Amino acid sequence: MFHHFHDDKHEPAQGSLSKTDFKNMVHWLGNKYSLLGANEYTEKCENGTLNSSDICLSFDDALKCQYDVAVAVMNEIGIDAFFFVYSSVFTANPDYLEIYRYFRTSTFDDIDEFYEEFFEISQQYHPKFSKHKTNFIKLNYLSDCPFYSENDIWFRYLRSQHLSLEQYQRIMSKMMSVKKFDTEKAKKHLWMTEDDLINIHQSGHIVGLHSYSHPIQMKKISRSKQKIEYQKNYEHLVGITGNPIKAMSHPCGEYNQDTLEILKAMGISIGFRSSMSTKDIKSSLEIPREDHANVFKEM
Ligand SMILES: [Zn+2]
Incomplete structure (x- = not known):
């Protein structure tokens, strides 16, 4: 999962890869596993013939940096991948x-400088901040993501x-206005x-669903709203590709039985x-993925 x-x-972001990093990673993965194109992977999944060593490449969130860096490399190597796209990105009101x-x-200058300002402002908006911190330390939250700092x-x-x-957006808006951040320019760049x-x-890659607005917690949304999320996303992508959509990835990995x-x-x-976190393929709609940051550490 890239x-x-x-x-x-x-600009480099946390865990971002260069073109060379990506080439090396594809090479490394190809030596260690049976690296399949997305079309072949889908076919084997549908036929129930996937082997435990079969893997494929997938890209979430329709990021321009993926298009600028990774697509050319894959087209050169001749491997196809999944691109999971959420549609609000293509409207005047993308998810923030x-x-x-x-x-x-x-x-x-660094992410901790951002965190300091964020925690300070959120403490003003959120009186129970320190109590949550005490609970949090006991929780072992996100322990399956070892690349995250505390x-x-x-x-x-x-x-x-x-x-x-609303609280989150208020904090971020306040921080962005203080820094005179240009949102319109950012959208075009991202x-x-x-x-x-x-x-x-x-080019033969598979474009798949990733919901309309990329909710952080899909499983907390009502069934009817989830349906709208995926239907609007589906219609948008069919309109672009002219083909039925068969593949998807869960935004933030969140879903429930309704989804x-x-x-x-x-x-x-x-x-x-x-x-x-669950290594087995529980169903064909719940295939686990490894984050590229973890793969990079292992290389
Ligand atoms: Zn996503």
Whole structure:
């Protein structure tokens, strides 16, 4: 599972890979596992003939850096991959998740400087902050993501467990206005265009669902709203590729039984989680994935 890449246009982000890193990784993976193209992987999954050593490459969130760095390498090597795309990126109102990440990584000297400001402001908005910190230390939260620092984990814990979306957005807006951050410029820099997606599709890669607005916790959303998330995403991607969509990955690895039933009814035959916390393939819509940062450490 790949997210961020860097080159002379895209600044390094936490865990991002260069073109050379990516080439070396594909080579390393090919030696260690049976590295399949996404089309072959899907076919074997549908036929129930996947071997335990079979792996494939997947890219989440339609990031422009993936298009600029990784797509050319794969087209050169001749391997196809999955691209899981959430649609709000292509509207005037994209989800702010990635913009916030870009703000964090591009505006501060280092991530801990960002965290310090964030924790300070969130303490003002959130009186129970210190009590949560005590609980958090006992929790062993995100222990399946060893590449996160303690601040990374505390930030993610606060954001997903204790701040409402409005509280979180208020804190981030305040921080962005203080730093005079240009949101419009950031949008153009961060995401692929629909033409990029058409190129990806025409080069033989598989474009798949990743919801409409990329909710952080899909399993907490009602069944009817989940259905809208995936239906709008489906219609958007069919409109771009002209083909039925068969593949997906769960945003932030979050789903429940409703999600799986909705996807099945839509004809989705292959779906991916976002961690290796369960190593077995529980169902064809719950295939575990290893984060590229973990692979990079292992190399
Ligand atoms: Zn995602």
